[in-house]
Amino acid sequence: MKNEIKFMVADITTLEVDAIVNAANKSLLGGGGVDGAIHAAAGPELLEECKKLGGCETGHSKITKAYDLPAKYVIHTVGPIYTGSSRDAAELYSCYYGSLDLAAENDIHSIAFPGISTGVYGYPKAEAAQIAVKAVVNWLDEHKEYGMQVNIVAYSKEDYKVYEKLVRG
Ligand code: AR6
Numbered sequence: 061m062k063n064e065i066k067f068m069v070a071d072i073t074t075l076e077v078d079a080i081v082n083a084a085n086k087s088l089l090g091g092g093g094v095d096g097a098i099h100a101a102a103g104p105e106l107l108e109e110c111k112k113l114g115g116c117e118t119g120h121s122k123i124t125k126a127y128d129l130p131a132k133y134v135i136h137t138v139g140p141i142y143t144g145s146s147r148d149a150a151e152l153y154s155c156y157y158g159s160l161d162l163a164a165e166n167d168i169h170s171i172a173f174p175g176i177s178t179g180v181y182g183y184p185k186a187e188a189a190q191i192a193v194k195a196v197v198n199w200l201d202e203h204k205e206y207g208m209q210v211n212i213v214a215y216s217k218e219d220y221k222v223y224e225k226l227v228r229g
Contacts, residue, residue: 061207063200067223073101078168079133083176093179103128119151121159135159139177156195172211
């Protein structure tokens with residue numbers, strides 16, 4: 061299997077990949093946005109497993125099973141609440157890079173990311189997209205033989221265009 065990066069418009073809860081990434085908060089106990097959608101589609105067992113994880117720091121990631129979702133695993137990552145400081149970018153980068161590390165540790169070869177921090181957490185979408193792509197491309201470059209299929213998921217056509225502009229220039 062080759063390394064690959066793809067961009068798409070989709071509801072991440074419908075994707076049949078090894079793992080979908082959740083834009084969670086530090087409690088890992090659910091919330092709104094994509095987090096709410098993932099918990100609703102996975103069913104109550106997901107929350108039960110999350111309760112045992114003891115939360116998660118910003119920029120870090122933890123893995124659970126995916127229960128009623130078509131994916132096999134959910135990787136919960138906590139994006140930064142946007143403040144405009146340089147720390148935001150480092151933390152967002154580490155959400156993507158660290159989720160890919162955790163995926164590889166679990167023999168995951170296909171993964172889908174939402175636009176972490178670009179909803180309630182207020183990260184400007186173009187800046188966030190640039191960091192997301194940089195983190196994924198760097199990880200793939202540093203793990204050339206692994207065979208990871210990365211799907212970057214936009215929730216709207218408009219958000220998809222942000223990635224398109226970034227990649228096509
Ligand atoms: N599929 C794909 N992308 C989605 C979906 C979906 N079903 N639903 C929303 N998005 P947000 P954050 C996109 O607010 O900014 C939660 O309450 C959405 O358009 O979900 O990291 C958590 O518990 C946006 O681009 O996450 C935290 O408290 C992106 O997902 C907090 O929100 C992220 O938006 C995290 O905030």
